[in-house]
Amino acid sequence: MILPPATLGMLGGGQLARFFVIAAHEMGYKVVVLDPDRNSPAGLLADRHLCAAYDDAAALDEMARCCVAITTEFENVPASTLQVLARSVPVHPAASAVSICQHRVSEKNFLRDNGFPHAPYAEINAEADLPEVDSGLYPGILKVARFGYDGKGQIRVQSPDEARAAFHQLKGEQCVLEKMLPLDYEVSVVLSRDVQGNVAMFPTVENRHRNGILDITIAPARRSSEVCAQAQTLARRVAEKLGYVGTLGVEFFVCGSRIYVNEMAPRPHNSGHYTIDACVTNQFEQQIRALCGLPLGDPYQHSAAVMVNLLGDLWPPGGQPEWSRLFVHPALKLHLYGKHEARPGRKMGHFTVIGSDQQAVLATAMRARAEIGVIDG
Numbered sequence: 001m002i003l004p005p006a007t008l009g010m011l012g013g014g015q016l017a018r019f020f021v022i023a024a025h026e027m028g029y030k031v032v033v034l035d036p037d038r039n040s041p042a043g044l045l046a047d048r049h050l051c052a053a054y055d056d057a058a059a060l061d062e063m064a065r066c067c068v069a070i071t072t073e074f075e076n077v078p079a080s081t082l083q084v085l086a087r088s089v090p091v092h093p094a095a096s097a098v099s100i101c102q103h104r105v106s107e108k109n110f111l112r113d114n115g116f117p118h119a120p121y122a123e124i125n126a127e128a129d130l131p132e133v134d135s136g137l138y139p140g141i142l143k144v145a146r147f148g149y150d151g152k153g154q155i156r157v158q159s160p161d162e163a164r165a166a167f168h169q170l171k172g173e174q175c176v177l178e179k180m181l182p183l184d185y186e187v188s189v190v191l192s193r194d195v196q197g198n199v200a201m202f203p204t205v206e207n208r209h210r211n212g213i214l215d216i217t218i219a220p221a222r223r224s225s226e227v228c229a230q231a232q233t234l235a236r237r238v239a240e241k242l243g244y245v246g247t248l249g250v251e252f253f254v255c256g257s258r259i260y261v262n263e264m265a266p267r268p269h270n271s272g273h274y275t276i277d278a279c280v281t282n283q284f285e286q287q288i289r290a291l292c293g294l295p296l297g298d299p300y301q302h303s304a305a306v307m308v309n310l311l312g313d314l315w316p317p318g319g320q321p322e323w324s325r326l327f328v329h330p331a332l333k334l335h336l337y338g339k340h341e342a343r344p345g346r347k348m349g350h351f352t353v354i355g356s357d358q359q360a361v362l363a364t365a366m367r368a369r370a371e372i373g374v375i376d377g
Contacts, residue, residue: 002068002090002292004028007047009067009089011054011081013040015337015347016268016284017073019276021045023284029292032067034059039340042073054081064088071246071291075102075266076147092195092245092291093266100242101266104145104176114241116234117260119253124175130163137179142166145174154212156180181255186262187221187228188251189235190272192286192296193244199236200286200296202279204228207251207271210376213345216369217271217307218362219278223254230259238264247272247287270309270347277333277352278305303354306365310349314373315342325371329364331355 002008005028010017013035021031021042033046036053043049048066052059054077063070069090072082075098082095100106111118122131124142131137142163144153155166163177186209191201206221207214221228235250238261242248249269251262272283281289281297289296314321326334336349353365 009070012073017042312342312346
């Protein structure tokens with residue numbers, strides 16, 4: 001076991017890393033953050049912030065020297081960086097798992113090769129790879145293979161002509177064309193897995209998106225026990241096949257009686273933020289426990305919860321949203337990420353409402369969401 005006050009390393013300095021730092025400090029650890037943004041939310045709280053690129057050799061040498069174990073907060077850290085660091089210190093999750101999750105082609109091929117249910121797709125490396133109208137892939141979504149998240153790098157297409165135009169709009173980057181499924185709703189599972197293969201799973205949750213960005217998470221999901229159990233079984237199998245160590249998020253599409261794996265996130269997940277307020281052990285403490293070889297904590301959810309994302313669209317120029325409208329709700333917990341600049345679509349914070357009655361919790365969350373200025377449309 002790696003015990004406090006050891007120093008842990010975090011690659012990335014956004015909100016997920018910020019929550020990691022908070023959890024690590026509460027447990028008695030120190031944290032070094034590597035992030036190229038001098039205003040990174042996690043860097044502002046860490047014991048030390050190495051402000052450098054993820055492939056900066058001197059910075060990586062320094063991390064390997066002063067940290068006893070290293071993890072990451074997002075999948076776009078180069079897998080090569082993880083490989084370099086792993087020569088000197090334990091790194092979880094491993095580069096092999098992150099490299100699959102950070103590349104849509106590799107991710108889809110992983111699902112296919114391991115027999116996981118997934119949407120039909122085609123790998124697009126050039127315009128000539130775009131399938132014809134009778135391929136069964138239209139209507140579809142053309143997604144860039146790298147660096148696409150929160151709806152970025154994705155274009156819906158109805159025909160080969162639209163696919164060709166979208167491919168040019170995406171500058172001819174390697175893509176996946178994925179068939180649009182007759183979606184009923186989306187769920188996700190966050191779990192943690194340690195080096196011995198022990199798994200602690202949080203409940204299956206229900207997600208709603210706006211413009212490709214997670215808007216609301218309802219925990220636990222208000223869906224059939226069969227769907228929730230199937231999602232948990234598939235998520236566990238994904239972690240096992242990846243040889244995963246750490247906290248992992250797995251997203252699913254549900255279409256009628258069928259469930260499909262959508263994406264894997266090799267890190268804590270936005271839909272797991274409710275665990276901070278509603279579970280015995282939250283997803284960030286589990287990340288630390290898995291990294292440090294500690295027994296995984298109890299993931300039991302003690303309260304019904306609804307999490308609502310707060311995007312930069314809510315911030316007036318030069319000002320702040322009217323937070324007083326949220327604080328009037330005594331069971332609402334506000335979490336702001338300390339980001340330097342608010343921009344439309346940027347995740348600036350979230351709030352979670354907890355309670356004993358799920359319908360009452362959802363009603364309060366939706367009322368607070370409207371009061372703070374979130375407009376559907």
